[in-house]
Amino acid sequence: MELNEKFQILLRKFYLGKFDEVIFESTLMAKKYPNQEVFINLLSLSYQAKGQFKKSILILEEALKKGKKNFNFWNNLGLGYLKIKNFDKAKECLSEANKLNPKFINTLNNFGNLYVELNKFDEAQSFFRKALEIDDKIIETNYNLATTLQSIGKIKEAKEFYNKILQINENFTKADFGLSMLEKYDSSNSHIKKMENKINKELHKTSYKDLYFALGKVYEDINDYDKAFNFLKKGNKLKKEITNYSVKNDKNLFEKIISFHDKNQSIKDLPSKDSKKIIFILGMPRTGTSMVEQIISNHTKVEGGGEISILGFYLEKFFNVNNKDKDIFKELILIKNEYLNYLNKISASQVITDKAPLNFRWIGIINLLFPECKIIHCSRDPLENSWSIFKNEFERGMFFSNTFEDIAEFHKLYKNLMIYWKKKYEKYIFDLNYEDLINNPEEKIKETINFCGLDWQESCLEFYKNKKSIKTVSFIQARQPIYKDSLKGSMKFKKYLSELETLLKS
Secondary structure, three states: OOHHHHHHHHHHHHHOOOHHHHHHHHHHHHHHOOOOHHHHHHHHHHHHHOOOHHHHHHHHHHHHHOOOOOHHHHHHHHHHHHHOOOHHHHHHHHHHHHHHOOOOHHHHHHHHHHHHHOOOHHHHHHHHHHHHHHOOOOHHHHHHHHHHHHHOOOHHHHHHHHHHHHHHOOOOHHHHHHHHHHOOOOOOOHHHHHHHOOOOOOOOHHHHHHHHHHHHHHHHHOOOHHHHHHHHHHHHHHHHHHHOOOHHHHHHHHHHHHHHHHHOOOOOOOOOOOOOEEEEEEEOOOOOHHHHHHHHHOOOOEEEOOOOOHHHHHHHHHHHOOOOOOOHHHHHHHHHHHHHHHHHHHOOOOEEEEOOHHHHHHHHHHHHHOOOOEEEEEEOOHHHHHHHHHHOOOOOOOHHHHOHHHHHHHHHHHHHHHHHHHHHHHHHEEEEEHHHHHHOHHHHHHHHHHHOOOOOOHHHHHHHHOOOOOOOOOOOHHHOOOOHHHHHHHHHHHHHOHHHHHHHHO
């Protein structure tokens, strides 16, 4: 069998998701034919596909030490570092790839995604547009640019790119979903029929998932709640199959968190005067965290950091790795420094917000690492909150969001953990209820700004004029004035929600 034929067979297996087979066979081929760099590259990509980024990095660094000047190696090494949040190394590796091949679209895309992670959207756009100058038909580049434009509120241009994608490939249903989130539909909208025509096509499971969530949103817009619920149910069912989420993993994590704090009560505030004042906005997703960040970051002294994933990234690893033989104090200092380094990269402001909602899991650690921070806990009516979670498609994480059972179980974990935190840190936590904020906006906004230790500015009442980027599913609502329609969104679907109500109360 010729080497190219063998490579094509392995490549097909890679695209079919048979990563273990590809790893086994690519390892053999790389040893047998050390000068055939395609096998090393495929091996590294297979480890990345399995989430084993450090293994991928080791393979590529070893190959580069041997003097191989391969822009693919540098590009994939940069991607590996990007995935483990080492942004400096990612930039360094991508720069090397770019020197070797300035027109390699994958590198330009990865550079763009790096700058999105760093909240530097002008730089991100620049790289995506450079890639489009080379080939304007690459779907990934068009999609990356569309989502970036959407994040910074350039809705008209984002729509243009989503439509362009559908002209290139009408079955790329992520673009249908993106468009559906930017439109308020009526029954005459031609896009509805185009989406319906795809239902009976042979699409990948993830494509159907995006299509179903799009149609769920569309039918809610045109008041056909039966069809809307049916599509949302289908979309969630598929996503559950794709993620294979088990709430047991979160139960174990929450138990570890409580056990850690019970066993380590002697650990006090970790030393060092922080260069930044951090305002953590946290709670269950869909409790108004994006709106609260828009309110606070419309203050002239505050920079909106958005949904910063880096603290959760390191703390999930901290709690999921056996820490018995580790210096806990040292580990936590390292995590703190990584987080502060990231904040310094994304903003020079002395006051910054972090609105990653699931940071509620780390309130105890946050209080240890950043004793001068402010913690705002956002809450909402449990049924309204849970329904809003179910009907929205989250770009990353939130894998508990796809069945009523998982949502209710996770909500109980959240509620019990917050009770635990309140017993320990109540004086450090400001509770902000979504319904109270909507019904009494001026009063609640003033209380919030006061809690943050900021002087009052009228601009905080006009948060919807804030131009800060929003990378979450709330990007439309958080750019609008407060509206009371959102208070009882579940009422339209009441006949479907008795099971959810029962589960939340049990």
